Each structure stands twice: as structure tokens, then as C-alpha cells.
Amino acid sequence: MNSRAQTTLLTGISELRTVSELGTINDAAVIIEDGRIAWVGAQSAAPAADEASDLGGRAVLPGWVDSHTHMVFAGSRAEEFEARMAGEDYAAGGIAVTMEATRSAGPDALEGLLRERIAAAHAGGTTTLETKTGYGLDVASELAAAELAARYVDEVTFLGAHLVPPGAETEEYVDLVVGEMLDAVAPHVGWIDVFCERGAFTEEQSRRVLEAGRRQGLGLRVHGNQLGPGAGVRLAVELGAASVDHVNYVTDADVAALAGSETVATILPACDLSTRQPLAPGRQLLDAGVHVAIASNLNPGTSYTSSMNFCVATAVLQQHFTLDEAIHAATTGGARALRRHDVGGGLDPQGRPAKGTIAVGASADLHVLTSTHAIDLAYRPGMPLTWQTYHAGELVSAWQLPQYPTNLPPRKA
Ligand code: NIG
Secondary structure (H helix, E strand, C coil): CCCCCCEEEEEEEEEEECCCCCCEEEEEEEEEECCEEEEEEEHHHCCCCCEEEEEEEEEEEECEEECCCCCCCCCCCHHHHHHHHCCCCCCHHHHHHHHHHHHHHCHHHHHHHHHHHHHHHHHCCEEEEEEECCCCCCHHHHHHHHHHHHHHCCEEEEEEECCCCCCCCHHHHHHHHHHHHHHHHHHHCCEEEEEECCCCECHHHHHHHHHHHHHCCCEEEEEECCCCCCCHHHHHHHHCCCEEEECCCCCHHHHHHHHCCCCEEEECHHHHHHHCCCCCCHHHHHHCCCCEEECCCCECCCECCCCHHHHHHHHHHCCCCCHHHHHHHHCHHHHHHCCCCCCCCCECCCCCECCCCCCCCCECCEEEECCCCCCHHHHCCCCCCEEEEEECCEEEEECCCCCCCCCCCCCCC
């Protein structure tokens, strides 16, 4: 009996951005086998496969790796947003509004919302997602969020330390987070995070949270330096966090510390625009040799979008990334922030198929654009550029190019 998996040959790739040592290959082909990339190269050299699909002369890149989202929530904060556009400042306290809506939504509604959000992310070319708890803020609700997220999302982060819920006493709440809440949630998550910021948690409280998570075997992430200078970056580097996210207000010492570390600086361009914070200094971080990731930060308070295409366009147009740098940051950069990056042979540090790269052995996560060249991501911002998305070799999203309506005559016949 032949137990070899079915192979699929994708041809008609005008420009293949591998984000691996293979660089960019024009007129390329890819073979997928058992959810992984089995072969990559020039179409003229492609071996035969069991089935073939012609992508019609389109650009292909790895699926986006969105390493920072808050997808488990209910409700909207459109009014808060509108007030901000009229001049109000963003403050952490708005998290409590989403906490109320999330607690009252019920498990079925939350599951439906999460599934819709994942489908929308796929439709935008995203194939790997991290998401956080953090809108439950009591033991039962945080546990429910973690269990739900773990059923659907690649990487789940415990963010009980998002805000001290209204009415709670801060030190008692931190005790709860590092005690009963962490014990309950830890079996369902791989990461712990803390909002180390004015109006949320102090450096000492953040340290307690992160150290408690580390004792439970969780990887560390930090929300830091979002609303002003602070301890977030320093703490993240000191404790060996995989990522410190936001980094809008960094000192030269913060940049130097990041540059000498394995901690990724994750920038969140859509959030910066939506909160009217200065854009994170992505160019400065890259120039200093810092590992940089770009993520969407999907959440109802500061960044109600999962569009990585938009974030990449913003990084190029406004943060002075080259397209290549932005694609790296939004693919293998995000994978590094989740410790899922390629460390050789298409494998990640744990020996799983790597994310965010097109290399033999890596997960067959592909983003097929509607256009021939990936530069269109910045050159034609806001246009519908995602055509198909493959997750572990499966087509998870396909979009039809719009046709001129047959019932509408040309304006000038
Ligand atoms: O990453 N900064 C903290 N957490 C979210 C926003 C949460 C909210 O306002 O609902 C963020 O921006």
C-alpha cells in the first residue's frame, strides 16, 4: 500500500517571496505535501505532482503571522473612538467597558465572534494567530476565554494583568492573577503577558506577574512603552521575554538593550493610528539591529482591525520600512516573537514546521495576492490584494475578483 501523502503543485507564481535564504524567485512553483512545503523553485524545474493548480501569474508570500491580537471580546467602543478622534486621549480604563460586554455575552456568542474574526483574518492573508485573554478579569471568565482561544488559535496568552477591574483593590487583584487565576488558566495557554503602563500595572507588579508565569512554564510577553516612557522594555529584556509590544516611547538605552537581546520589538501601526500615538520608531529599531515584528493588535479599544495588509502598508508608507523589511517583520518577525521562526530545515526551535517562511519543511502557509508584484501592498494600499490563503496546505480563504456588473451599461455607450 502506498502511504505517501497527496502532493499539490502550485504554478503560475510571478513572484515568490520566500522570506528564507531562497530570497525572491520569479516564475516560481511550490509543491505541498502533508501540510508542509515539499519543494520550492523555478517553475521550469518543478517535478511532477499528484495534482496541480495554476495561480495565474500572481505574487505569493508566506501567510502573515499576527503575533498580537485580543480576539476574544464582545461589544464595540465606537463612541470612545469617536471621542478620541475629537481630541480625547486614550486611557487604559476603557478595557473595563469591554470586560462588561464580554462577561455578559455568553459562550456561544463569544465563540461565534471568534470564528468570524479568524475567518476575516484568513481573508486578509493571515495564517498564524496569537490571541490573549484579558477581557474577563475574573477567574471563571479568564478561564473560559483561554479554553475557547485554545480551541481555535495557534498561540494563546494569559493577560489577566490587563487592568485592575473596577471595584477591586490592586494588590489583591495581582495576588489573584498570580495565584488562583494563573493556576486555572495555565494548562490552556503558552504565554503570559502584562500591561506594564501608567493606569494599568507598575514595574514591580508586572515583574511579579511575569515571574509567576515563568514558574508555571509559560513564555513571557509584555505590553510596554505604549502611552509614555516606562519600564516595559527594560523588564522584558531583563526577564528574557519573547516580545515587548507597542514600544512607542523608547529611550536610546531601551533600543540598545533590545538590540543586544533575543526579545522582539513588536510594532502595532494600526493601533498607533487609532490612538493617535506617535508611530513606533520601527526604522530606528531596525537600524539598531533589533528583531522587529509587525502585528495588528485586533481589539475594540485601540485597533479594531485584523488587516495585516494595512499594517504592512503603514510600515512602508509612514515608518520608512522597505517592502522587504515590512514583509519580514509581518511573517518571520512575528514567528520569532512567538518562537515559531525557522531555525533551519523549515523547523522552529521546538522542531515543529516553522511559520512565516516558504522553505522545505515549513508549514505550507501561503498568501496569494491578486496582483503580480508584492510591492502593490504599499503601492495600492486599501485595494483588495489578498486572493487566496492556504493554511497548512488547505485553502482557507478564496476571493473572487469583482466583475463589471452585467446589468450596468458603460457610462458612455
Ligand atoms: O494592546 N494596551 C493594552 N491592551 C490593548 C488595548 C485594550 C483596550 O483598550 O481594550 C492594546 O492596545
